[in-house]
Amino acid sequence: MMEKERRVSQVYTNLALVVDDSPMQCKVLSILLKEEGYRVLTANDGARAIALFVEHQPDLVLMDINMPVMNGFQAARQIKQLSKDNSLCPLIFVTSLDTEQAYVDSIEAGGDGILVRPFTPAVFKAKIKSIQRISDLYRQVKQLQQAQQKDAELAEQLMFSVIESRNYGLDRIGMIKDAAELFSGDIQLTALNPNGDLNVLLGDFTGHGLRASIGAIPLAEAFRAMTNKGFSLNEIVAQLNQQLYQLLPTDFFLAAAVVTISSQENAVYIFNAGLPDVYIFDCLGQIKNKIASFHPPLGILPNLLTDVSTHVQSINDSDRVILISDGIIEARNENGDIFGVARFEQAAHQGVQDSNVNYYVRSRVTEFCQGLPHEDDISLIDIPCGDWQSPLIVNTENQKHHKIPQLIDETDPLWHWQLSLRGQRLACVNPIPIAMSQINEIEGHSEHWQNLFTILTELFVNALDHGVLVLDSMMKSSDEGFSQYFSERETRLKHLTVGMIQIDIRYFKVPDGGMFVIKVKDSGEGFDFSTLDDVLNGAEKQSGGQKNKFSGRGMHLVAQLCEQIKYHDNGSLVEAWYHHCVDSMN
Amino acid sequence: MGLDVQELAQDNTVVIAIKGRFDFSLHPQFKDAYVNYTKDNMTFVLDLKDTAYMDSSALGMILLLKEHIEKLSGTLKITHPTDAVYKILEIAQFQRLLTIER
Known part of the structure; x- marks a missing residue:
């Protein structure tokens, strides 16, 4: 009850603290202040003044300069120290020392003004009013600042629930995110492609705070939606760039590195647009x-530059890809030295050896900066390259219903969908997400679609790479050949003017679910598909070995997933049957 | 610290020199330095030889300057960046967006 009364009374009347070693002077000033509506406390020396200040948190202090025990300057310094982060409590020196030096010293000691005796009551009251006006203004600013802080906290909470909480694989991916301000300009996204590939983005928006985070939500949404639909790294980056270009003002952009880790291909795809070097470490x-x-940050140019290409290289399961923002490299210590690339590499080297990159990098940066707060956000993502392929729902031999093909009347599908792409369109349109979205629209969502996505992707990529672009898959059997393969692929795609691929999907009702009959036809010459016999009959599994690590893998997987695979037209038409068994899904 | 604007009238050229740190605190001054030049076909030179440090908001300010100049069909070049500053321009691949003379 006492508490409450006191708080209420403080709201309505200001409290002044008068400090003077002459009780007479205290009395005179108290009377004048009371006439102005103040409640008044008095102290006769500096030390007592500090004690009263701490206890009562007054709204105004009037301070004599020459006093016993502790003089006015000393007391003022301590009072200003104590009220530093709180509201402004104006402090006025009242003195008979009418010298320039006294004036200068008063302000130096933290005083907000000086009143030189003798003065009339009118002058005194005017001075108090003017100082009170400033202090009211200060209070308003403080309140606004607090309101803003609350908004920013709310925004950060929202942002967190939209962005970080939906990231994939956080149990295995290491992340550091130390924001320079409450609201970070750095963004970290991870999402899983239906084929098991992992996509990761580390971005650094221009500037810091709320301003820097405007683009974060649309960015995260687009990144996730496109990854879930199975778009490739290049398509995702192109779309993000276009979106940010439309959304952000000219001087705002996103420096970002986007990475795809493909466990299936044992490869990493890297697009670095304005971030420091992306690292690949071995175990x-x-x-x-x-x-x-190799590209300007996203959101500057309306479209991606055409003469740059995604970096592709083969990786081992035990490798790690590490992304950093410039905040780590540019972290400064008291002498103004920067943490720098060499120190980062040293810390990461030890961190990878000890399987704790986060700990080593973070503690080395903290050690180096020695408590100096960082000017820029500090972000790092540490991604293990192995074991991302999530387990596929493989139809085991027992589940295969070899009689099903005979039950189907091929002229009578429940639905039929077809798309053909030619020339330029074939080079720039990815039909797989389009096909998947059709299947989702018609049959609804199912865990099976991951299998279907893998089958469609493999068949389409084979038709494009080998049928239309005539690339030799043997190139991919060495590490150097692997990168070469992709750069050659990109060149040929760029100059593609003829060539066609047609995708044809029919869906048939069967007793325990449905049957997808997928046909992919390309305009190529075909190939000797007898070489695939072993793969298709599952014999390759036993012969094992790593010799076909890159090239044999795709069809092997498709063969495992499908009821049957048939080649026609000299190998330029492939037909795959996928059984969508509803009962086995419980 | 700060910013220096020099007008070479005979060449139809404006030289903006940045001294010390090129960051967000220069924003109003930097804008004032070019916004009143509205003649067509002018050349703007951003002299960074005395620029010790540059942050991402400085890159943003350069993009604003570039936009202003492109509207006037003028040209922009950056001259003599220090190694530290060039590194920042290079990471952002600004050499692909405008002329940088080292």
């Missing part, structure tokens, strides 16, 4: 490669 902590930025 011993040695740097295998550094991929420097």
Whole structure:
């Protein structure tokens, strides 16, 4: 009850603290202040003044300069120290020392004004009013600032629930995110492609705070939606760039590195647009490669530059890809030295060896900065390259219903969908997400679609790479050949003017679910598909070995997933039957 | 610290020199330095030889300057960046967006 009364009374009347070693002077000033509506406390020396200040938190202090025990300047310094982060409590020196030096010293000691005796009551009251006006203004600013802080906290909470909480694989991906301000300009996204590939984005918006985070939500939404639909890294980056270009003002952009880890291909795809080097470490902590930025940040140009290409290279399961923002490299200590690339590499080297990159990098940066707060956001993502392929729902031999093909009347599908792409359109349109969205629209969502996505992707990529672009899959059997393969692929795609691929999907009702009959036809010459016999009959599984690590893998997987695979037209038409068994899904 | 504007009238050229840190605190001054030049076909030179440091908002300010100049069909070039500053321009691949003379 006492508490409440006191708080209420404080709201309505201001409290002044008068400090003077002459009780007479205290009395005179108290009377004048009371006439102005103040409640008044008095102290006769500096030390007592500080004690009263701490206890009562007054709204105004009037301070004599020459006093016993502790003089006015000393007391003022301590009072200003104590009220530093709280509201402004104006402090006025009242003195008979009419010298320039007294004036200068008063302000130096933290005083907000000086009143030189003798003065009339009118002058005194005017001075109090003017100082009170400033202090009211200060209070308003403080309140606004607090309101803003609350908004920012709310925004951060919202942002967190939209962005970080929906990231994939956080149990295995290491992340550091230390924001320079409450609201970070750095964004970290991870999502899983239906084929098991992992997509990761580390972005750094221009500036910091709320301003820097405007683009974060649409960015996260687009990144996730496109990954879930199975778009490739290049398509995702192109779309994000276009979206940010439309959304952000000219001087705002996103420096970002986007990475796809494909366990199925044992490869990493890297697009670095304005971030520091992206690192690939081996399991011993040695740097295998550094991929420097090769494109301006996203949101500056209306479209991606056409003469740059995604970096592709083969990786081992035990490798790690590490993304950082410039906040780590540019972290400064008291002497103004920067943490720098060498110290980062050293810390990451040890971190990879000890399987704790986060700990090593974070503690090395903290050690280096020695408590100096960082000017920029500090972000890192540490991604293990192995074991991302999520387990596929493979139809086991027992589940295969070899009689089903005979039960189907091929002229009578429940539905039929077809798309053909030619020339330029074939080079720039990815039909798989389009096909998947059709299937989703018609049959609804199912865990089976991951299998279907894998089958469609493999068949389409084979038709494009080998049928239309006439690339030799044997190229991919070595590490160097692997990168070469992709750059050659990109060149040929760019110059593609003829060539066609047709995708044809029919869906048939069968007793325990449905049967997808997928046909992919390309305009190529075909190939000797007898070489695939072993793969298709599952014999390759036993012969094992790593020799076909890159090239044999795709069809092997498709063969495992499908009821049957048939080649026609010299190998330029492939037909795959996928059984969508409803009962087995419980 | 700060910013220096020099007008070479005979060449139809404006030289903006940045001294010390090129960051958000220069925003109003930087804008004032070019916004009143509205003649067509002018050349703007951004002299960074005395620029010790540059942050991402400085890159943003350069993009604003570039936009202003492109509206006037003028040209923009950056001259003599220090190594530290060039590194920042290079990471952002600004050499693909405008002329940088080292």
